[in-house]
Amino acid sequence: MLSQRDKAELAALAVLGVDPVGLDPGPADLLHAPGWQARVWPDAPTRKPCSACGRPATSTRLVPLPGLGPRWIDACRDHMVAGWRARSASITE
Numbered sequence: 477m478l479s480q481r482d483k484a485e486l487a488a489l490a491v492l493g494v495d496p497v498g499l500d501p502g503p504a505d506l507l508h509a510p511g512w513q514a515r516v517w518p519d520a521p522t523r524k525p526c527s528a529c530g531r532p533a534t535s536t537r538l539v540p541l542p543g544l545g546p547r548w549i550d551a552c553r554d555h556m557v558a559g560w561r562a563r564s565a566s567i568t569e
């Protein structure tokens with residue numbers, strides 16, 4: 477059975493049009509999320525594209541997804557905000 481958090485994360489990804497299977501697997505250390513800076517630092521050659529639109533990511537989150545384990549959700553500013561709103565809406569429903 478999915479937790480409320482799992483449902484909120486999956487609902488937000490659906491709103492953004494992101495297939496969770498295509499997200500990069502991440503480390504098990506969710507608290508420290510080693511490597512996050514290299515995914516979003518403006519001058520980093522390893523900066524990732526937004527998972528939703530492909531523009532350069534300005535934020536990243538390491539999220540344990542049901543059946544998939546820890547996955548990186550990289551987002552540009554607009555999709556970071558859209559994801560937050562979708563998660564919030566899902567939780568308050």
Ligand SMILES: [Zn+2]
Nearest residue numbers: 526529552555
């Ligand atoms: Zn985006």
